[in-house]
Amino acid sequence: MKRRNILTAAAALATGATTIAVLGKKKTEITSPAQTPLGAPYISKNLRKLRLVTSWPKDFPGLGMMPNRVAQYVHTMTNGRIDIKVFSAGELVGAAEVFDTVSTGAADMYHSAEYYWQGKAKGFSFFTAVPLGLTATEMVGWIEFGGGQQLWDSLSAKFNIKAIQAGNSGHQMGGWFKKEIRSLEDFKGLKMRMPGIGGEVIRRMGGAAVKLSGGEIYQALQSGAIDATEWVGPWNDYAFGFYREAPYYYGPGFHEPGAALSLGINLDIWNSFSASDKAIFESACHKASNIAVGEYTHENAKALITLREEHNIHARVFPKEVWDKFGTISNEVVSEIGQSDKETRKIFESYIKARNGYRSWTEISEGQYITARKASLAT
Structure with a gap:
C-alpha cells in the first residue's frame, strides 16, 4: 500500500468513517460501531493493526508488562503480520473504561482484571480472585480443564467480548x-x-x-x-x-x-481471526501468564529481602x-x-x-x- 493511501485510510478512521479493508483477496467492510475517534482496526493485505487499552499505568512493574508481552509474542509469532499497539491507562481511555471501550468496538482489546466488572455481572469476580479461592496454579486447572473457560466465554459473550487469562500476580499479601x-x-x-x-x-x-x-x-x-x-x-x-x-x-x-489478569478481545474482532490466529493469541496469553507467575515469584522475594534488611519492617x-x-x-x-x-x-x-x-x-x-x-x- 502506498504511503498516500495509508494516510488517507488513517484520516478516514479518525473520523469514524467507513473504510474498505483487504483480507487476502476478500474485501470486508468495516464500520466503526461507536463512531468514535478511536475508529476501527486498520487492516491491509499483509498487516493488521490492533489497539490494546489497559488498566495499568505506563511501565508499571508486573501488571503493566503483561499486555506488552502479549503484544510482543503475537507480533513475533505472526512475523509482524499482526501488530498490537498498547495504550496505558489514561492514554486513550481511563482504567475503568477499558471494558466498555472494547465491548462497543471503540478499541480492539483490553488487559485488566475481570473483578473490576462485577458491577456489570457478579460472576466476573470468579475469573480474577475471590477470598479463600483458587491459587494461581489451581486457577489454571479450573480455567483450562474444569469448565471455567466455557463459563467465562458464555458470560463475556453477553458483552461482545472473548476473554483469555493473560497473567497472574500470584498470592497477594494481607x-x-x-x-x-x-x-x-x-x-x-x-x-x-x-x-x-x-x-x-x-x-x-x-x-x-x-x-x-x-x-x-x-x-x-x-x-x-x-x-x-x-x-x-x-x-x-x-x-x-x-x-x-x-x-x-x-x-x-x-x-x-492468585489474582488472574485477562485479555478481553472484542468478539467481532475475535471471530474475524483465522483458527491459527486464535491459537496464536491463546498461546501468547498463556506464555504471558506463565512468565508473570515466575516474575512475581522472583521479584517479590527480592523486594521482601530488601524490606526486611534495609527498612526493618515487621x-x-x-x-x-x-x-x-x-x-x-x-x-x-x-x-x-x-x-x-x-x-x-x-x-x-x-x-x-x-x-x-x-x-x-x-x-x-x-x-x-x-x-x-x-x-x-x-x-
Missing part, C-alpha cells in the same frame, strides 16, 4: 498496618483500603473498607485517613513506599490467593482467631454472591467444585511440602 494485629478487636473501627469482596469481609469484621486508587494510598496513610492498606505484594508495595507509614506487613492475604502472620474469622465471613460473602443470579450460580458451583477437588491434592502436596521444607531448613 496488607500494611500502622499497628500490630493481635486479636479480632484490632479490626473494630480499623480504616483499611481494600476494595471488592475483601472489603466487604473487612466491614463485617467491624472495620471500614475504604476505596482508593493506587496513587491515593500513600497520602491517605500519611494523613491518617486510613490505618492500613493492601495493594499487591512486596514488589509493587515497595515501589509505593508504604513501609514508611505502616511498618507491620501481614501475610498471606485471604482475599486474593513481617507478621495474622493470629489464628483472625484467620478463622476471615474464613467464616469469606465463605458467607462468596456464597451470597454466588446466588446472585442463575448464571453466577453456575459459575460459583463450578468454581467451588474445583476448589474442593483441588484441595485434596494441593494441601497434601505443595502445602505439606512447604511446611516440611521450612522445618527442615530451620534445623
Whole structure:
C-alpha cells in the first residue's frame, strides 16, 4: 500500500468513517460501531493493526508488562503480520473504561482484571480472585480443564467480548498496618483500603473498607485517613513506599490467593481471526501468564529481602482467631454472591467444585511440602 493511501485510510478512521479493508483477496467492510475517534482496526493485505487499552499505568512493574508481552509474542509469532499497539491507562481511555471501550468496538482489546466488572455481572469476580479461592496454579486447572473457560466465554459473550487469562500476580499479601494485629478487636473501627469482596469481609469484621486508587494510598496513610492498606505484594508495595507509614506487613492475604489478569478481545474482532490466529493469541496469553507467575515469584522475594534488611519492617502472620474469622465471613460473602443470579450460580458451583477437588491434592502436596521444607531448613 502506498504511503498516500495509508494516510488517507488513517484520516478516514479518525473520523469514524467507513473504510474498505483487504483480507487476502476478500474485501470486508468495516464500520466503526461507536463512531468514535478511536475508529476501527486498520487492516491491509499483509498487516493488521490492533489497539490494546489497559488498566495499568505506563511501565508499571508486573501488571503493566503483561499486555506488552502479549503484544510482543503475537507480533513475533505472526512475523509482524499482526501488530498490537498498547495504550496505558489514561492514554486513550481511563482504567475503568477499558471494558466498555472494547465491548462497543471503540478499541480492539483490553488487559485488566475481570473483578473490576462485577458491577456489570457478579460472576466476573470468579475469573480474577475471590477470598479463600483458587491459587494461581489451581486457577489454571479450573480455567483450562474444569469448565471455567466455557463459563467465562458464555458470560463475556453477553458483552461482545472473548476473554483469555493473560497473567497472574500470584498470592497477594494481607496488607500494611500502622499497628500490630493481635486479636479480632484490632479490626473494630480499623480504616483499611481494600476494595471488592475483601472489603466487604473487612466491614463485617467491624472495620471500614475504604476505596482508593493506587496513587491515593500513600497520602491517605500519611494523613491518617486510613490505618492500613493492601495493594499487591512486596514488589509493587515497595515501589509505593508504604513501609514508611505502616511498618507491620501481614501475610498471606485471604482475599486474593492468585489474582488472574485477562485479555478481553472484542468478539467481532475475535471471530474475524483465522483458527491459527486464535491459537496464536491463546498461546501468547498463556506464555504471558506463565512468565508473570515466575516474575512475581522472583521479584517479590527480592523486594521482601530488601524490606526486611534495609527498612526493618515487621513481617507478621495474622493470629489464628483472625484467620478463622476471615474464613467464616469469606465463605458467607462468596456464597451470597454466588446466588446472585442463575448464571453466577453456575459459575460459583463450578468454581467451588474445583476448589474442593483441588484441595485434596494441593494441601497434601505443595502445602505439606512447604511446611516440611521450612522445618527442615530451620534445623
